Amino acid sequence: MKTKKILAALALTALLAACGDSSADTPTASSGSSAASGVTGNLTVLAAASLTETFNQIGKDFEAANPGVKVTFSYGGSSGLAQQINSGAPADVFAAASPATMKTVTDAGNATGEPTTFVKNQLVIAVPKGNPKGIKGLSDLADPKIKVALCAVEVPCGAAAKKVLDTAGVKVTPVTYEQDVKAALSKVKLGEVDAALVYRTDAKAATADVDGIEFPESSGAINNYPIVTLKAAPNPAGATAFVAFVQTEPEIKVLTDAGFQKP
Incomplete structure (x- = not known):
């Protein structure tokens, strides 16, 4: 009888050990995956011509921080870009070289939220x-x-x-x-x-x-540069993320190193 009890105890111990090993080998929900940013797809940014060099760099930085995102820029005079937006051109973000040109977009109801001034220029x-x-x-x-x-x-x-x-x-x-x-x-x-x-x-x-x-x-006659997400943005999550990204310290440094001034 004593021998049977010992054998039963050993069997139970082995079973528990096996279950423990199985649990250890089972990956957790987070193993083998990285935190998803939630930003994917294509992103179209309309920006003042004077932002060309800096935004090209910021776009590369944004893509590196958000794998799977492709940023496309369209540069030009802010007034012309504003007219394109108000005429229905598909875009996610507008960065203008003056509050006056931005106002034509916000007055038409084509922006989401209030524009933010991120730099100024002289x-x-x-x-x-x-x-x-x-x-x-x-x-x-x-x-x-x-x-x-x-x-x-x-x-x-x-x-x-x-x-x-x-x-x-x-x-x-x-x-x-x-x-x-x-x-x-x-x-x-x-x-x-x-x-x-x-x-x-x-x-x-x-x-x-x-x-x-x-x-x-x-x-x-110093110009403030406002940026905003657009109401009809095909990629609203990407637009919101890009506007926030532009205002992070590393990207503001890209802008100030190019000669822009902090607001």
């Missing part, structure tokens, strides 16, 4: 490398011998230029009005004009071809 005078005309300040642009390019007044860089020139009382007759800041800068890079009023960030991004001349009057 004008400089862009001249060909070496400054062959010896331009020193804003008043030099009034010289009829100086060929000047300005952004069209409908776009933020043009509105800022008009405000600066009007406030300073400087009369400039440009040889061309361009639809975004990159186009105005291109005229300088190609040698088609002697100067253009562009954002500090654009001049800094093109230092191989142009010099940026700071002028004190530009402090009176």
